[in-house]
Amino acid sequence: MHIKKYDHDYSRRFFMEKTAKGLMGAGVLTSLWPLIGNTGDITKAYPEELQSLEAYTKGKVKEGDVITADNVEHVKDLLDPVAYTQVSQMGRRIRVRPQTKDVSKLFPHDFYQATLKNQGKAVLDDNGNVVVKGTGKPWIGGAPFVDPQNGLEAFANITLSWGRHDTSIYAVEDNDIGPNGDIEYQYQLAWCEKNTTALVSHPDGPYLEGEEDKLRYQSVWFTYPNDSKGTSFLNIWKYDQREFPDLFGYLPAFKRVRRFPTNQRFEPIVPGITFFLSDAWAAGDPMLTWGNYKVIGRGPFLGSQSGTWHGDQDNWS
Incomplete structure (x- = not known):
């Protein structure tokens, strides 16, 4: 037996x-x-x-x-x-795909190595921001809390590096469905995010010189349809997670750049679109502008981490 x-x-x-x-x-x-x-x-x-x-x-x-x-x-x-x-x-x-048991296949190489190298070096300061233990400087790259002890530490792992790369760009096709199930709006756009701190691939270290007070630049620009082509927005995230990003936009019809109120991030940036700037990675707002994060349970979970690369498909981007 x-x-x-x-x-x-x-x-x-x-x-x-x-x-x-x-x-x-x-x-x-x-x-x-x-x-x-x-x-x-x-x-x-x-x-x-x-x-x-x-x-x-x-x-x-x-x-x-x-x-x-x-x-x-x-x-x-x-x-x-x-x-x-x-x-x-x-x-x-x-x-259902087989489980990925080699963790190095779940992260970009540089982010994975930075996480291993820097584990145990992160703390939350008196304001709740992630800093390097002993120096108080902005985070130096990788997931800051590999063994989070509370909800805020867990969420910081997402907020400080959305795409796990220093710079990421995504081509997006957006189809917005109306109440009757038909496509009412269609857009093609590019989404780009560039960290200025917590860098893992930068040859000069974890910070972009002169930008240590920021976390990232995040931009979106539209390429289709023609009446929206050229419309673009820029979010400038401060490192202090108590502050909202600065939001700028370029509208081709007016041929000018203007500053938008930060709460525009909660509104459609072009007609009919149902994706907002604040939706990014389910962490599109500075983490201390919400607060009250709680871990309500722990356990096994079915996720979509394994075998998600489909580069052999013609429409994969």
Whole structure:
């Protein structure tokens, strides 16, 4: 007889106990990030049930399957409420891919290396901003809190580096759906973000010279349709997360640059669009302008981290 040391519900009990005690470590069998630093592999940090959906669901859902309304109940506790509703009631389908166990494949190389190099060096100052321990300087790159102890530390990991690169640019096709289900507006645009602090690939270090008081420049410009072509906006983020960004825009019809009130970030920047500047990465506002972040639970989760590169497809960008 083979008795499993970690039965099916071990992980659930483990996370519930840690949450109740206010403990926040990411690993189950051992501390996660020291293990990642040594091997890059998470295998020894988690029991079998957290490394295979087939093991977790006792064979009811496995890699290669598609999660639909017919089987979503088996993974309900692994989905956020919105995703569960979309699958169970709205026809969404989720393809199950094998888990990525090599953490180096989940981050850009430079960001990953900076995270390992700088772990343990970040603290929140008296205002709640992330600074380097002992110096009070802006953050120096990578995820500042690999083992976050509260909601603010967890959210800082997203806010300080949206795309995990010093500079990122994305080509976006936007289709806005009306109440009757038809496409009412279509746009093509470019989205660019450039950090000025917490840099990981800059040859002169973690800061852009003279820009240490800022976090990033973020811009969006439209290329289609013709009546919106050339319309562009620039967000200038201050490093102090208590302050809102400065917002500037160029409107071709007026051939001028104007400054917009910062709350324009919560409004459509062109007619009909339902994506706002404040939506970026679910962290489009400085993190201290909202506040009251709380960790309400910890546990395993189905995410979209594995196998998301589809460069072989003609329309992939």
